[in-house]
Amino acid sequence: xxxxxxxxxxxxxxxxxxxxxxxxxxxxxxxxxxxxxxxxxxxxxxxxxxxxxxxxxxxxxxxxxxxxxxxxxxxxxxxxxxxxxxxxxxxxxxxxxxxxxxxxxxxxxxxxxxxxxxxxxxxxxxxxxxxxxxxxxxxxxxxxxxxxxxxxxxxxxxxxxxxxxxxxxxxxxxxxxxxxxxxxxxxxxxxxxxxxxxxxxxxxxxxxxxxxxxxxxxxxxxxxxxxxxxxxxxxxxxxxxxxxxxxxxxxxxxxxxxxxxxxxxxxxxxxxxxxxxxxxxxxxxxxxxxxxxxxxxxxxxxxxxxxxxxxxxxxxxxxxxxxxxxxxxxxxxxxxxxxxxxxxxxxxxxxxxxxxxxxxxxxxxxxxxxxxxxxxxxxxxxxxxxxxxxxxxx
Numbered sequence: 001x002x003x004x005x006x007x008x009x010x011x012x013x014x015x016x017x018x019x020x021x022x023x024x025x026x027x028x029x030x031x032x033x034x035x036x037x038x039x040x041x042x043x044x045x046x047x048x049x050x051x052x053x054x055x056x057x058x059x060x061x062x063x064x065x066x067x068x069x070x071x072x073x074x075x076x077x078x079x080x081x082x083x084x085x086x087x088x089x090x091x092x093x094x095x096x097x098x099x100x101x102x103x104x105x106x107x108x109x110x111x112x113x114x115x116x117x118x119x120x121x122x123x124x125x126x127x128x129x130x131x132x133x134x135x136x137x138x139x140x141x142x143x144x145x146x147x148x149x150x151x152x153x154x155x156x157x158x159x160x161x162x163x164x165x166x167x168x169x170x171x172x173x174x175x176x177x178x179x180x181x182x183x184x185x186x187x188x189x190x191x192x193x194x195x196x197x198x199x200x201x202x203x204x205x206x207x208x209x210x211x212x213x214x215x216x217x218x219x220x221x222x223x224x225x226x227x228x229x230x231x232x233x234x235x236x237x238x239x240x241x242x243x244x245x246x247x248x249x250x251x252x253x254x255x256x257x258x259x260x261x262x263x264x265x266x267x268x269x270x271x272x273x274x275x276x277x278x279x280x281x282x283x284x285x286x287x288x289x290x291x292x293x294x295x296x297x298x299x300x301x302x303x304x305x306x307x308x309x310x311x312x313x314x315x316x317x318x319x320x321x322x323x324x325x326x327x328x329x330x331x332x333x334x335x336x337x338x339x340x341x342x343x344x345x346x347x348x349x350x351x352x353x354x355x356x357x358x359x360x361x362x363x364x365x366x367x368x369x370x371x372x373x374x375x376x377x378x379x380x381x382x383x384x385x386x387x388x389x390x391x392x393x394x
Contacts, residue, residue, distance in 0.1 A: 058184040074203040077134040080141030088114035093161040103167040198240040198248040223286040225278045232274040235261045238296035264292040284315035304336035
């Protein structure tokens, strides 16, 4: 049974490495061997015993799961993550020593204390991103470390807070182990649930798209979709934001607004791509998906930044025909910037022409096509090019 369990664990690990990340690793078993040697060393050197080892494993597992939630789901690199575990531990110990609370109320207070301190430092840290965020989290951890080790009268300094014992019913190693494993499994389940909630989808959206942080609802010259999500999840993400459920921690995001998603997919003819990841889509399909995301917000005016740039002729015609169909339905108006004059003349009801930021013409397509200045600047009069040539020779 022990051998079967070990082989099952190795197979599960390999499925993640090969199947999910698609990394070929022939040294997978070696890492299990290193882990076994480290576990044996901890037990013998530190005299932890079997339960002591498992307490360390459970703490490390909870730390890893929560760090993955922050870095993997949220895309925020934190070098100060362990500090808040420490705040929770000190909060529970001080609740027992100072407030005279029992074990269970003190354990319930621990995440509250950690969350309060994290909220305070997070108020400053999340204003930045990338390496600057990482450095701020490290600075916050160093501040907490300094306060903990120098405020000896309150925190015990290097010695910590002594004389904190479990409740009478949990003092045996076995009972305490069961308490630890229940708390670890419960917290892991809670983080898993949050990761698949609208709030978790929001974190993934923030991680994948900088534009999403600004609440953008238009289409862009370079598509801004959520690359780690499927086509269906991208539209669900937009609908979750539109219905103001981004902070919902408990609903199952995959079950939300499926009818609306189906309608939007049908509108842009993307039903057959619903389960595909955005990273697999052709550029024309990404443009159609981005159009569906923009429409999910229910706009009165759709803003499109050079929607046909980089597209093949057939894709340009299909996208603009689709946009014209949506506008003709009367539910939304559209304003788009475009350099392809064929697209402009074919689909624009009213056109504004700019040259170096200055408005030089305004009107319907026929008027714009006949305008001498537009012909000279944009449609190939040639004098502007000749003037530039003469200037360069001079």
